[in-house]
Amino acid sequence: MESSSARSGGSTRREATRQKLYEAAVTLIAEQGFSATTVDEIAERAGVAKGTVYYNFASKSVLFEELLRHGVGLLTASLREAAEQTAHEGGGKVDALDAMVRAGLVFIDRYPAFTQLYVAELWRTNRAWQSTLMVVRQEAVAVVEGVLREGVAGGEFSEEIDVQLTAAALVGMVLVAALDWKSFQPQRSLDDVHAALSRLLQGRVSGRA
Amino acid sequence: MESSSARSGGSTRREATRQKLYEAAVTLIAEQGFSATTVDEIAERAGVAKGTVYYNFASKSVLFEELLRHGVGLLTASLREAAEQTAHEGGGKVDALDAMVRAGLVFIDRYPAFTQLYVAELWRTNRAWQSTLMVVRQEAVAVVEGVLREGVAGGEFSEEIDVQLTAAALVGMVLVAALDWKSFQPQRSLDDVHAALSRLLQGRVSGRA
DNA sequence: ATTTTTATACTGACCAGTCAGTTCAAAATT
DNA sequence: AATTTTGAACTGACTGGTCAGTATAAAAAT
Structure with a gap:
């Protein structure tokens, strides 16, 4: 049977990372605004390396x-x-x-x-x-x-x-x-x-x- | 005698400059947000040098x-x-x-x-x-x-x-x-x-x- | 075996704030 | 009236720091 991971459009792990990044970004940007929030902050709050942000998203925008x-x-x-x-x-x-x-x-x-x-x-x-x-x-x-x-x-x-x-x-x-x-x-x-x-x-x- | 310019709280020229800066800042910040708006932009839109912004206000904030x-x-x-x-x-x-x-x-x-x-x-x-x-x-x-x-x-x-x-x-x-x-x-x-x-x-x- | 993540270092553009110097109109001096 | 002085207002090149995005080699997960 197909493992729970290989789901439509991406692995579970990747999806989990993206979710963590969303959650980190949403609170930071709500507090400070988009421009005042740095990618380093988002990565840190999500508990993830900066490179991972760019592996998962093309850019901050x-x-x-x-x-x-x-x-x-x-x-x-x-x-x-x-x-x-x-x-x-x-x-x-x-x-x-x-x-x-x-x-x-x-x-x-x-x-x-x-x-x-x-x-x-x-x-x-x-x-x-x-x-x-x-x-x-x-x-x-x-x-x-x-x-x-x-x-x-x-x-x-x-x-x-x-x-x-x-x-x-x-x-x-x-x-x-x-x-x-x-x-x-x-x-x-x-x-x-x-x-x-x-x-x-x-x-x-x-x-x- | 006190000159006609030195009125309560500041000269007319200064007040006019501040007004121009307000008007420039309000539209730019409305469009782009505070952090995305640079002091250089505000000064340029107001038709004033950057230093003038800092002569009139302690800081961007x-x-x-x-x-x-x-x-x-x-x-x-x-x-x-x-x-x-x-x-x-x-x-x-x-x-x-x-x-x-x-x-x-x-x-x-x-x-x-x-x-x-x-x-x-x-x-x-x-x-x-x-x-x-x-x-x-x-x-x-x-x-x-x-x-x-x-x-x-x-x-x-x-x-x-x-x-x-x-x-x-x-x-x-x-x-x-x-x-x-x-x-x-x-x-x-x-x-x-x-x-x-x-x-x-x-x-x-x-x-x- | 392949995908994903990590850790670290780096680059180049951008930008807030500074400061030495300029302008100019009114006030003081002659 | 003509000249000099004063100081508030303004200028713009410069600086030091910040940050988006890149690079890469090694590790971890699947």
Whole structure:
């Protein structure tokens, strides 16, 4: 039988090394930024020789780009799953949105460093990985936009809403609230934060308790 | 007698030079990030010799910190003014929030590069200007928190809302929506964007047009 | 046997910060 | 009024250090 090692596209050992490098790079770059983070630091944090970095990645930029793709891939999959899940359960689009907010929070809870780094790079221009970032951003936002559009089509949301802008605003809401949570009140539970955002999302802010 | 140039805190010429350096630095750092931007670039864009940068600022970091303080000062003042304006006109806290959303949009419309740069640096850690950023962030968010708290006290908002988290979420909503606007649909008018966000803010998303 | 990793040394470009010297307008002196 | 002095503002070549990326021979893992 085929050993567990020879899997599609590379040996297990190599994959493990790459994973270690991702993890080292993501925290360092989140803290310091791409340019301020040296390849030597990344190698050291990963417990690996510098040469190994270049054996596994063509350059520092390429390492970073693949890291971005990898991370946003996880997020997109998670958002999609959340939306589909509520559809299966016969929930409306409001439920789908709510589930996606939660999925977003879960993701940020699990990968806070990646989220930091992503936000920091997202609106930059003139950088090598700009196009990668654009593609990958659109993938994630498109999931939210999709749910909004379906909601409008099905009469659940007002036809007057601006889908693209509203999607961006929702993403921003979750993103900034979650980063605030992680940075300044990390002791709070995910449920707690989710409840606060649900309230805001459903317009239950004004009016009495 | 004291010459006309020697005014409070510095000559006019010096102030003009500092202003040029701010303007050059803000766009370059927004595009490329702090570390990837060289002092030579900043000096060149400002039309000034490198030595002049160091004559006016102790270091690259200090230039950046003063830039941050300067920019967020403008934002905070603008938010405060918006909130007070509606109070004078006898509007409720919802109106105040709405006015602050608009003030935020106006600010971002006028200083998009500063906004980019601010977002990119806000959640970093282990950087020299970390504490400056914290102080300055709190000043701005505190204005929003203040309005929310007053709204709760006055019975206009539910007592169940989480003031800190909701403030962060609102800031995020405006920030990300506005950056999306500037980056991907710059032809749209400010009123248009404001209307979309107002709708979201007041829960007029679900339900029919 | 082949792939992957290690350890170490090296190169060349790049860049933050320095400093000796220049500019120039206002103030003081004649 | 003409001349000299002063000092703040500015200049740009230079320096010392840093860092991405390369090289390579030997070891370890599969």
